[in-house]
Each structure stands twice: as structure tokens, then as C-alpha cells.
Amino acid sequence: MKKTFSILFLSLGLLVFSQQIESFTTILNDKISIRALEVDGDKVWYSGTDSKLGFVDLKKIKNQKQIRLSEIKLQFRTLAQDKDSLYAVNIESPAYFYKIDKKNLKYQLVFTDMSKAAFYDAFHFVNEKLAFAFSDTDDNRLKLTRYKNGEWSFFENKVKLNPGEAAFAASNTNIASTKKYLWIATGGKSSRILRLNFKTEEIEIFNTPFIQGESSQGMYSIDFYDDKFGVAVGGDYTKQEANVDNIATTDDGGQTWQIQASGKNAGYTTCVKIKPGSKGKEMISVGDQHISYSFDSGKTWKKISDEKGFFVCRWINGTTIVFAGKDRISVMKLKF
Template sequence: MKKILPLLLLFLGIFTFSQQIESFKTILNDKISIRAIELDDDKVWYSGTDSKFGFVDLIDPEHQKQIKLSDEKLQFRTLAQDEDYFYAANIESPARFFKIDKKNFTHQIVFNDISKAAFYDAFHFVHNQLAFAFSDTDDNRLKLVVYKNGEWSFFKNDIRLNTGEAAFAASNTNIASTKKYLWIATGGKSSRILRLNFKENKIDVFNTPIIQGESSQGIYSIDFSDDKFGIAVGGDYTKQEANIDNITTTNDGGETWQIQASGKNAGYTTCVKIKPNSKGKEIIAVGDQHISYSSDYGKTWKKISDEKGFFVCQWIDTNTVVFAGKDKISVMKLKF
């Protein structure tokens, strides 16, 4: 029995982390920092530094196109889409919201924010007629821009942020939604979850146990599989190897959170994505120094790559993930 137990545990460990990297190919090399991507029409679309916007074809990576949205050297860390257009907002003031035609790349500015504190961290479409963009604020009030039925405006609310509570434009993924809810994650000296109930048009605010207290700490990315299960990841970008209290999950829609794998993960993480159709069981996460995988709802993690310089990721299908970051976009094929 003493011999059987270790063998059984070894087998279970192999079974739990049975995925292997079948291939990992870079499909774009450029002088650019990319923190926001979208998938559409078998292409990965991106926005980034130096006002750059473009796509790489996933079927034929030689098929690429890139434009500059402005003659100024704007930095884009957001990207969102509806059926016919992409939308990107630059960080820093004045913030401009660009609307880009998917067919011909013509673009126009559809919204301006001239406040000094304007810094848009995430842009997210719930559906074709509803979108939200999240910005830093200069008066401790929650600052959201809402697009609803063709109109742009600031979202009226009475939510006040705590002193030192802000957000991170690390991967355009501190907003997530289902048909019922929109979730927003904050970070810094206070790291919380704000949940908007669409039916009631009400925002509830929930505390999290993730590491916080310093301006560099807190939640950087969230994802939800449904109205109940979600995951939030982050850490401290000034201490990237630190891995205490930087992953947390919820089973009640964000009301309560449980720390997972504290001290037993690869550290600071900027983006987390739940595998399609896995109901939250299988998850991939990326940070500046690692790519990691969980097959048990985020409870345990395995570092599957030491590749550095990626900030954002997205599932293409149930076996393929695209990554983007410093000067590159790459595609990983996983074998299960």
C-alpha cells in the first residue's frame, strides 16, 4: 500500500496536467507593445504602441495588414468589437475613441475624454448595442463610458473608489460579462470587484482577498465562465516572482472569493482566460515571465512555458491559444 499510494498520486498528477505543447509559432514580429487583441474572421486583430492597429491571418500568417490610427504616437491598450467595427481608446489624456471599419479600415473618432486623469484600462462589448470602457478618475468616482443603442455617454453612478484604488491596463481584461452581469476589477491599494446587474441597473461592490495595499498590487485580469464561476489574477508587477495571494476564484458571481495556489504558482499574472466549454475547469494564464495552465478550476497550476514578454492571451479554439506582448504575436497548439 505504501508503494501504491505514491504511484497513484503520480498518475493523478500526470492525468491532471496531461496537456502538452504541440507547437508554438510566432506569426508577427514588429516593434510594438500589444496589450489588447480580438479574434474575428480567422484573424487576430491588435492595437498597440505608436498608434498601430492591424491583423494577422491565422490560416495564412503571411497575410497581414497594419495602419496607424493617428499621426501622433498614441498608446493603445484597449480593443473591442461589434459586428461591423473595432473600437480602441488610447491611454492618457486626451483620450480618443476610434471606430474602425472591419472591411476597409476607415476610422473616425466617436468620443473624447479631455479630463486630465483620463487613462482607459479596458474596453468591452457585452453585445452589439452595449459596451463599456473603464478609466482612471480624478475625483474617486467610478468612471465608465457606456455605448448604448448608438449613443456614447458617461455612465451615471454613485460608486466611490477607495484611496489609492485604480486599475491596470495590462491586458484589456479587467472587465468581463454575461447576459446578466458586468464585472469590473480594480487594483492598487484597494482591489475589489464591482458587479453591474443589467436588469436592476445596480452596481454592487465586493472585497477580495487578493494581495493589495501598494499601488503596484491587486487584480490585473478577470474571466467568468457563467453567472457564478469566475477567476481573478494579478500580483505585484514590481515583484514578478512573488506568488502569494495572487490568484482567487468565486463560485457565487463575485460576492465572495477564495485564494488559490498561494505560494504555488508562477507569480505575477496579467491575463487569464477560461477554456471554451470547460465551465471554468480549464484555464490558461500569462505573465511577463510565464505561461501557466490549470485543469482544476484554478486550484493548482503548472507552468507550461518560460517564454517571456507576453501580456495578453485568448483561446482560438479548445486546443489553440494566441498570445501577444512585446514585439510579437504567437500561437500555441496544445495536445491533450
Template sequence: MKKILSLLFAFVGLLSFSQQISLETIFNDKISIRAVQIWDHKVWYAGTDSKFGFVDLKDFKNQKQIQLSEGKLEFRTLAQNKNYFYAINVLSPAYFFEIDKKDLKSNIVFKDTVKTAFYDALHFVNDDLAYSFSDSDTNDNLKLAVLKNGKWGLFKNEVILNKGEAAFAASNTNIASTKKYLWIATGGKASRVIRMDFKTGKIEIFNTPFTQGEASQGMYSIDFYDDRFGVAVGGDYTKQADNINNIAITKNGGKTWQIQASGANAGYMTCVKIRPGSNGKEMIAVGDQHISYSADFGKTWKKISDEKNLYVCEWVDRDSVIFAGKDKIALAKLKF
């Protein structure tokens, strides 16, 4: 009897928690969106069929969409500095689009024509410095494009990745940074963390206990609160219910990682974001089959929504989150 009551209370508690999120669809279109940005009280997106646009968070009916190219390019990256948005299409040739925030006019400012070019994420460290991570060329050299002093170019380095080690263009979030470090999460045959020290330029690679070894496995998304504490999520997109070794945290800047909630989470996740103002304690994550939340530095997780086909999330403020994915953008209001 005690066991039955315990299970009942646990169910009621989880049900109560799940009712503390309201999800409102604010945009519909035939599009797949894996990268969003918040600016000027609007959510900006880039997606399939060369589509780029915004939805006004003050007036959802105020929307604008343009096509960055006559070709049907697929964008899975989007980032910004104070004057421009930047988007890079997957596959080759990879075109680097610069979009002026004033008039939304775009230009191609860099191009990578190597057959293996596949840019998985684009991240601004500050207004003058950005990095984009691509799958390696045939020599397995770490491939980064860098925007510095107003110009794009390839980042010269001698780092060699493992065969089959790459990344996932799932949510534009396998790169993170603080003032001290840049981190890149890899996956596939090996799932490791690449860390660059901005001051010294030193690049280190750290192993992780994440599920790995197959092309579909590994870390898909990372986020850091400060120079030391970070979280990573992922799994296996071909086995989305699998929930073993798919969440980990670090307390020493990515040197070592500790698996969390293995076997006790909702499965495969494509994006994780730490809640603003929570000092790293609270975080939200999304996968194709669920939205989940942690309030104890990633130690335990609760599924708070069964919403399907969402791939990326971004905090608008402490109590609001944007989610985007297949054919839609949704705004969630959190009540906890």
C-alpha cells in the first residue's frame, strides 16, 4: 500500500509540474528551423528553402520573411553581433551570408567550396569575434572559420580529430564561450570537448563518457554558465528513447565530465540552455519528442511537455523560452 501511495504522489507531482508550462504557437510555415536568435523584441530564424525572418514577440501578427538565395539552401546556423546577422548553409558550397539589421539586405561575405564543407554551428564570442565549426576535410584537421577584424577566414591550427569525429547541425549550439574559453562539442565515432584558451591560444581536447562510437551518437548541445560549470546533452537520433549516458556536466571547465540522470530522463536531446539568473542551477532542454527541465544543476530531469518536432530553444527572459522546429515557432511561459 505504501508503495502504491508513493507512486501515486510521484505521478501527481509530475503532473502538477507539467501543467506549469504553457506553449503557444506563434508562427507556422513549411520550414525546418534549427537556429534562432532574439533581438529587438523579436525572434529571428533561418531555415530550409533559404528562408530567413522574424516574429515580433510584442505582436505575433507582425512577421516578415525573406529568401536569402534563389537556390533552396538549408540554414542550420544563425548568429549576430550589434550590426549584422550571419547565416551559413549546410553542404557545399557553403555561403556565409551577412544580413544588415537596418534594412535586412544580405551579402555573401565568404565562401567554402571544399566538397566536405558542412558547417554545424556559428557562435559569436563578442561583436568582433565569431567561430563556425565544420566537419573536417579528408585530412581530419580541426576546421574552424573565424570572423576577426571584420573578415572571415579559416582558422589555422594543427589539431587532428579522430576518424569519424564530427558534430551535429541540430540546434546551432555545439559551440559555447565565456571570456576565457571557447568550447566545441563533437560526436560520432568520438564525442569529445575541444577547448581553446583565448589568452594563450592553447587548444586542448578532453574525452567524455557520453554515448559514442556510432555516427548518430554523442553530444549535440552544450552551454556554460561560467569558466567552470557547463552542461551537455545529446544521445542517438536513431534511438531517441535511449536515455543512457546522454546528459553530463563539468565543474572544471570541460576537463572532466560526469554523467547525470542516466536511465532517468526522457531521452535524446538536441538543445540545452541554462536559465538566466539561476547561477547555472536551472536549465531547459528540448528533443524531437519532449521538453525537459532541471532545477538542480542537471542532476535530475523532469519532462514538462510531450510537444513533438522541436529542435532548438532560446531564453527570451527568465520566464519565457522560444522553441522552434518543424513548421513552427512556439513561445513557452514558465510558471515555476
């Protein structure tokens, strides 16, 4: 009987992952590298190289528009949004914070970081009145730019990063939040979780068992379902096939992390997103060399596509995901 059940469950597992992709359609081709996406209704917004920012209408693919935020060829790897506007900040110094009106694409410069070490890895709105942008720093201090109630400023804190501890602007997703917390994932020679409590404005620091020790290693992306459950992915971008200690989950809000699927996943991963409405059970991830899926809260993973050159993904709804990366944006529809 046990053998029969084992065969049955194996068959069901294979069925779950077979014929999973219903369609995979490219909706934008351009000479651009995209590492940041936002979805607002029927529009997919993106920012990228050569100061480019734009949108594609999912219902009317031909309805798309692109602008350049600067005559200088800036690189944008961040994008954030509130109800009416988009916000983007470029990597490298000086760092220019742009606010873009969603209706008419008119933009304005709202803040500038002139520090020589400015390199913004992620930009994230917690709610309509609160946002954070995370930057590299030249003195091992945690550097956050905060938008609060219409005002921009540097968030004062006493957190010191370890030598060689930094972050990766791989997909604009090393920041995540709920109503109670903001989490930041670091990488490099030290890969840790920093957790900001909004009520107390105190930051706690938690060590992780994630691969670390080299400048190319660590967590690249995190996502949280609620105040307790979260997932982190990453690895080593110089060793794309390496798949040891590069996925982890937490059940206590980031205080402790459990390595998952070590040696049994598709390797280096730049973005992970939990499926809306799945209670943290289902999630999709993408790396330069693969797209992978988990049905069991990140414990096991199945590569569902060998598509290369994607860096970031976002759920559009429960069956549709948008991907972006080198020279394109594509939409995948899943069939369960």
C-alpha cells in the first residue's frame, strides 16, 4: 500500500509541473537592461538603462510609451510607486530621485544624494506616505533615504555594516515590508537581515546561514507573506550553476532562517515573488539562466523554463507573471 501511495504522489507531482506554461509572450523589445518593474492595473511600468522609463498596456500591447528622464545616460535599477506617481533613482553618484506622473509622464527631480558612494540598490513604498531607498555607503553605515509625509531625508540610525557587507541591485527586491516591519537583505562577505520596526523605529540585525564570504555571494531578493513568513534567494553571480545554501525561509519574521533545497535547485537567483492569495505556499523565482516554481513554501523547487536573460518578475494575477531583463519584457501565463 505504501508503495502504491508513493507512486500516486510521484505521479501527482509530475502532473503538477507538466504543461504548466500556457503561453510566454514578449510584449516589449528594446535595447535596454531592466531590473525594476511595477504593476499598476493593466500597465506594467519599467525603468532601465539609458535613462529609460516607460509602460506597456497589458490589454492593448501596442499602447506603450517610453521617456528618458535625463539627457545623461543614467542607469536605473530601482522603481517604486504610490497611487498617482512613480519614483526612480539611478545607480552611481550623484543619485537623482525622480517623481513621474502616471497620467502624463511629466517628471521632476525631488531629491539628490551627492555622496561619492551613492549606489541605490532598491526603492520601496510601504504605503502612500512612507518609502525607503537603500544605498551603498562609504563608511560601513546603513544608509537609507526615507520619504515620509511628503518629505525626503536620510534615515538616522546607528547600524554598522560588516566589512564587505553590501547589497545587490539585481531586481529592486532586497527590501520587503508589511504593516509592522521593513526587511532589508544584505550580501557579500556578510549576508544578514536588517529588520526595522515601524512603531519603535528600531533596527534589529539577524545573521543567516546563507552562502556568503565573497563579494559576489549572498541574498539578492526577499519577499514576505506576512509578519512571520518570508523567503530569500540568491547565490553567487560568478558561479551561476552553484546551488548550495542559496535559498532560505523564515517563520519568525526573519530572526532565524532555514536553508531550503540546497544542492537541489536551479542555481543563482535574482528575484523571488510569493503568489498573491497563496498564503505563502506558492512562489516563483527567476535567475539569469532559469525560471523556477515552488508549491510548498520554498522547500522544493522545479525549473519550469530555461529562458535566459531575465532578472526580475512580478505577479499580475494568480496565473500571470511579467518578467524583464536584457532587451525585453515578457508575460507568462500558467496553467494549473
